[in-house]
Amino acid sequence: MDLSLRTKRLxxxxxxxxxxxxxxxxxxxxxxxVLVVVMFYEMYRSSTLTRExxxxxxxxxxxxxxxxxEYGALPFIYGxxxxxxxxxxxxxxLSLGIAIFLSEVAPGWLEQPLxxxxxxxAAIPSIVYGLWGFFVMVPWLRTSFQPWLSEHWNFLPFFEGxxxxxxxxxxxxxxxxxxxPIIASISRDVLRAVPRTxxxxxxxxxxxxxxxxxxxxxxxxxxxxxxxxxxxxxxxGETMAVTMVIGNRPTISISLFEPGYxxxxxxxxEFTEATSEMYISALIEIALVLFVITLIxxxxxxxxxxxxxxxxxxxxx
Amino acid sequence: MSMIxxxxxxxxxxxxxxxxxxxxxxxxxxxxxxxYHTVSLGISAVNVDFFTKLPKPVGESGGGLANAIIGxxxxxxxxxxxxxxxxxxAGIFLSEYGNNFVGQIxxxxxxxxxxxxxxxxxVVAYTLxxxxxxxxxxxxxxxxxxxxxxxxxxxTTEEMLKLVPTSxxxxxxxxxxxxxxxxxxxxxxxxxxxxxxxxxxxxARAAGETAPLLFTALNNRFWHTSLNQxxxxxxxxxxxxxxxxxEEWVQQAWGGALVLIVMILLVNIGMRTITLNRMKGNx
Numbered sequence: 018m019d020l021s022l023r024t025k026r027l028x029x030x031x032x033x034x035x036x037x038x039x040x041x042x043x044x045x046x047x048x049x050x051v052l053v054v055v056m057f058y059e060m061y062r063s064s065t066l067t068r069e070x071x072x073x074x075x076x077x078x079x080x081x082x083x084x085x086x087e088y089g090a091l092p093f094i095y096g097x098x099x100x101x102x103x104x105x106x107x108x109x110x111l112s113l114g115i116a117i118f119l120s121e122v123a124p125g126w127l128e129q130p131l132x133x134x135x136x137x138x139a140a141i142p143s144i145v146y147g148l149w150g151f152f153v154m155v156p157w158l159r160t161s162f163q164p165w166l167s168e169h170w171n172f173l174p175f176f177e178g179x180x181x182x183x184x185x186x187x188x189x190x191x192x193x194x195x196x197x198p199i200i201a202s203i204s205r206d207v208l209r210a211v212p213r214t215x216x217x218x219x220x221x222x223x224x225x226x227x228x229x230x231x232x233x234x235x236x237x238x239x240x241x242x243x244x245x246x247x248x249x250x251x252x253x254g255e256t257m258a259v260t261m262v263i264g265n266r267p268t269i270s271i272s273l274f275e276p277g278y279x280x281x282x283x284x285x286x287e288f289t290e291a292t293s294e295m296y297i298s299a300l301i302e303i304a305l306v307l308f309v310i311t312l313i314x315x316x317x318x319x320x321x322x323x324x325x326x327x328x329x330x331x332x333x334x
Numbered sequence: 335m336s337m338i339x340x341x342x343x344x345x346x347x348x349x350x351x352x353x354x355x356x357x358x359x360x361x362x363x364x365x366x367x368x369x370y371h372t373v374s375l376g377i378s379a380v381n382v383d384f385f386t387k388l389p390k391p392v393g394e395s396g397g398g399l400a401n402a403i404i405g406x407x408x409x410x411x412x413x414x415x416x417x418x419x420x421x422x423x424a425g426i427f428l429s430e431y432g433n434n435f436v437g438q439i440x441x442x443x444x445x446x447x448x449x450x451x452x453x454x455x456x457v458v459a460y461t462l463x464x465x466x467x468x469x470x471x472x473x474x475x476x477x478x479x480x481x482x483x484x485x486x487x488x489x490t491t492e493e494m495l496k497l498v499p500t501s502x503x504x505x506x507x508x509x510x511x512x513x514x515x516x517x518x519x520x521x522x523x524x525x526x527x528x529x530x531x532x533x534x535x536x537x538a539r540a541a542g543e544t545a546p547l548l549f550t551a552l553n554n555r556f557w558h559t560s561l562n563q564x565x566x567x568x569x570x571x572x573x574x575x576x577x578x579x580x581e582e583w584v585q586q587a588w589g590g591a592l593v594l595i596v597m598i599l600l601v602n603i604g605m606r607t608i609t610l611n612r613m614k615g616n617x
Contacts, residue, residue, distance in 0.1 A: 038514030039431060045423035046432075046440045049484060053443055056450075056458045056481075063461040114357030122351050130357060135608060138365050142542025142599050143452075146571045148366045148576045152375075152584075194364045200363070227347035247449065254451020256545035257573065281545070284453050288460070290548035300609045304457035306449060315449035319442060 053312075060305040066298035075302060083291070090298035092267035096185070096277035100259060101252040103189025103273070108197045109245055110148075113234075115197075116204035116241075121230055132202070139198035147261035150191040155182040155262055158190070163274060176271045177272040187262040192255055198250035203247065207240030207325055208233055226237070234309040243321030250314040254307055256281040280307050372591050379589025389555050395582055399590055400433050405472075405566040408558065409551055410540050412476025417483035418533065424484075425491025425529075429588055430517055432492070439491060441492075444511070448485035456546030472558070472565040473506040475551025479540040481572035486539060490532025494525040531605045538601040568594065 060170035067075060067088060078089025115135060119128050132260020159182030166176045211233040234241065265286055280303050291297045385396040390397030424444070426435055459478035464470055498521045506516040522529070544567075552564035553574065568590050575587035 032512045032514075034515070035513045038517070042427035042431065043436070045420050046427040046436070048420050049440055049444055049447065049488065051485070052481065053447060056454070058456050059461045060454075063465070093464055100552055106425070109523045111357045111361055114354040115361055118351070118354040118358050123353060131362075133602075134362055135358075137599070137602060138361065140539075140602050141365075141368060142539075142544070142569065142594055144542065144572050144576075145368065145372065145542040145595060148572060148587060148591050149364075149371055151576065153367065154370050193515075194361075197361055208507045225343045225347035227350045228343070230350075245557075250449045254449075254453065256451065257569075261577065264343055274474070281451055281453050284457065285548055288457075289552065301457055301461065304454050308454045311450055311454075312446060315446040316442075319445045 018307050022235070038165065056308065057116070057305075060301055060308060064298050064302035066295050067302045068298075071290050075299075079267070079269060083287075083293070083296050086293060086295045088304055089293070090280070092180055092269050093278050094282045095269045096188075096263065096267075096325075097253055097279040097281070099185055099273075100188040100192055100263065100279055103185065103247055104192030104196055104252045105245065107189060107193035107251055108200060108248060111193075112197050112200035112244075112248075113204060113241070115201040116208055117230055117234075119201075120208040121226070123235075132205070135198045135201050135327050137198075138194070140200070143255060143257040144197070146191055146195060146258035150187060150258055150262040154190060155187050158182045158187055167274070175273045178270075178274045180274055181264065181276065183262055183264045183276060184274050185263065185270075185277045187237045188259045188277065188279070190256045191262055192252045194300075195255060195258060196252050199251055200244045200245050200248040203244035203322070204237075204241045206222060207237040207244065207322075209235045210240070210325065237325060239321045240325030243318045243325065246318035246321065250311050250318060253314070254281055254311050260285045280304075338347045343455075352537045360471060369595065370615075372588060372595050375585065376588035376592030379585045380592055384586070386591055388557065389586075391555075392580060397586075399566075399568060399571055399586060401554065402469040402566040402568045402590070403593070405551070405554070405558060406541050406568040408472055408561070409475045409479055409547065409567055410537055412472065412561070413479030413483050413540050414533075414537060416477060416480030416535070417487050421484050421487025421533075421536075422491050422529070424515060425495065425591075426522070428488065428492040429495035430521070441489075444485045444488045448489070451545075452478075452482055452543050453548075455479075456548065456550050459546065459550045465611035467562075468566040469562075470550060470552035472551055472561040472563070473566070475565060478546035478550050479543060482543060483540050484538040484547065487533055490535065491525075491529050494528030494532060495521055496523045497528065531601070531608045534601045535605050538598045542569060542598060543572050544598035548573075561594050 030048070071088065075088065076090055076094060077101075078087075079091040080087045080089050081092065111234075113218050119132055119135075123131060159180050163180030163182065163186070169181060170176050215233055216229045219232045220226070224232070259279050260282035263279060263282060265278050265282060266276040267278045267283075268275060270277070284300055284304055284307075287296075288300055291300055383396055384400075385398060385403065386400050387396070387398035388401055389399060424440065427477050428441055428444075431437065433439065440501050455478045456482065459474045463474040464476055467474075502520060502524060503516060506520045507513070511519075551567055551570070553570050554564045554566040558565050572587045572590040572594075574581040575590070578584065578587075
C-alpha cells in the first residue's frame with residue numbers, strides 16, 4: 018500500500034483530525050488484544066484455589082466429587098478427546114469429498130446452491146442441533162444403528178453394552194455434522210487456491226482427473242490440515258449439542274455406547290449448581306484449560322492457513 | 335496390458351468422484367432432516383400466543399415465550415453496544431491502517447478469538463460481572479455475547495471495507511478531503527450494506543448462543559423490569575423446555591428452534607446476495 022504510506026506521512030504534518038481518527042481506531046484494535054489478555058487473566062486468577070490445591074494432579078485424577086471437594090478432570094478430558102476424535106474421523110473424509118466435489122466437479126449452477134447449503138449447516142445454532150440430536154438422532158441410534166453395530170461389529174470393544182442411544186457415539190455423530198461444514202468450506206477454498214498449472218501439468222503427463230486432484234490435495238495439504246485443526250478446535254469447545262446427547266456421566270469407558278462427559282458440558286451443567294468456592298474454582302480451571310487449548314489450536318490452524326494463502330499468491334504472481 | 339491399466343485408472347477416477355458426490359448427499363441429509371423436523375414439530379407451537387404471552391406453569395396449557403424473545407433482543411442489544419464500536423473501529427483500523435505488524439497481530443488474535451468456545455466467554459463474563467455483583471444479570475449475559483460478536487464484526491467490516499476500490503479512495507483524496515473523512519464518508523458509506531449484513535450475521539449468531547447465557551443471564555419466567563436481574567432468553571428456554579418431560583414444553587422448544595432457524599436463514603440469504611452482488615460489481 019504505497020498510497021497509505023504516503024498519505025499517512027502527509028497527514029501527520031497536516032491534519033489533526035486524521036491523527037485523532039487513527040488513534041481512535043488503533044485504540045479499539047488494541048482493545049481486542051487487551052480482551053484476550055483479560056480473558057486469560059480473569060480465569061487464571063479465579064482458579065487459584067484448585068490450582069494451588071491440586072496442581073497438575075487435577076488433570077490426572079478421575080474423581081469428581083463436589084461433596085468431598087475432590088476434583089479431577091480426567092473423565093472430562095477423556096470425553097472431550099474421544100468425542101472430538103470420533104467427530105474428526107467421521108467428518109474429515111466426508112468434508113474432503115465435499116470440497117473436491119465443489120471445487121473440481123460441480124458446475125457453477127450446482128456449486129453455488131450446494132456451497133450455500135453446506136455453509137448453512139454451520140449457521141444452525143448449537144441448541145437446535147442438540148434438540149434435533151436428542152429427539153431425532155438419539156432414538157434412531159437406539160433403535161436402529163446401535164443394535165446393528167452390536168450385532169455385526171461386536172468383536173470390537175467400542176460397541177459393547179446396551180444401546181442407550183445417548184452416549185459418546187451420539188456426541189461424535191452430532192459433532193461430526195457440526196464441524197463438517199467448516200472443514201469442507203475452507204478445504205474448498207484451499208483447493209481453489211491451488212494454481213491451475215498444477216492440474217494442467219498433471220493432466221498433460223497422462224494423469225487421470227482423480228490423480229490430478231490428488232496432486233492438488235498434496236499441494237494444499239497445509240491449508241487442508243489447517244481446516245481440519247480448525248474443525249478440531251470447534252469440536253473441543255462445542256457445548257449445547259454435546260451436553261444434550263452425551264449422557265453427562267463422568268466415567269471413562271472404552272465403549273462408545275456408554276455415556277460420557279466433556280469439559281464444555283460439565284461447565285454448562287454444573288456452573289449454576291456450584292456452591293462452594295472450590296467447586297467454582299475447579300470449573301473455572303476447566304474453562305481456562307479449554308481456553309488455552311483452543312487458543313493454541315486455533316493459532317496453529319490460522320498459521321497453516323495463512324502460509325497456504327500466501328504461497329498461492331506468490332505462485333499466481 | 336497397459337490398456338487395462340489405463341481403463342482401471344479411468345474407472346477408479348470416476349469412482350472416486352462419484353464417492354465425492356455421494357459425500358455431499360450424506361452431508362445434506364442432516365441439514366434437510368433438521369429443517370424438516372424443526373418445521374414439522376415446531377409449526378404447531380408458533381402462534382400469536384407464542385409471541386405475546388408469558389410462559390405458563392407446569393400443567394397449564396397455552397402460554398408463550400414472549401419474555402424470552404424480548405430477553406434475547408435485550409441481551410443481543412447489550413452485546414451489540416459492546417461489540418459494534420470495538421468491531422467497526424477495529425475493522426476500519428485493519429482495513430485502512432492494518433498493513434503492518436500491529437495489524438497482523440490484531441488480525442491474528444481476532445481470528446483466534448473467533449474460535450474460542452462460546453462457553454468460555456460465559457465463564458469470563460461470570461468472573462468479571464457475576465462474582466463481583468454476586469447475582470446473575472442481563473449485563474453479564476450481554477457482555478458474554480459481546481465478546482463473541484467482536485471477531486465477526488471486526489473481520490466482516492475489514493473485508494467489506496477492503497472491497498471498496500482503491501480508485502474511489504484516490505479520487506476522494508485527490509479532491510482534497512482529509513483521510514478520516516474519506517474513510518467515514520466514502521469508504522464506510524460505500525461498504526455500508528456489507529458492514530450492516532456482517533453485523534446482522536453476528537447478531538443472528540449471538541441470538542443463537544445458549545452456552546454463555548446459562549450462568550450469566552440465567553433465566554426468568556416473568557417480564558423483565560431491570561437489566562440488573564436474571565433475564566430469559568429464547569435459547570435457554572429451548573434448552574430447559576427441550577430436556578423437560580412435559581410434552582407441551584417440548585413442543586414450545588421446537589417452536590423456539592423454528593423461530594431461530596427462520597431468522598438465521600433470512601440473515602444468511604441476505605448476506606449471500608449482498609456479497610455476491612459486491613463481487614460481481616467489482617469484476
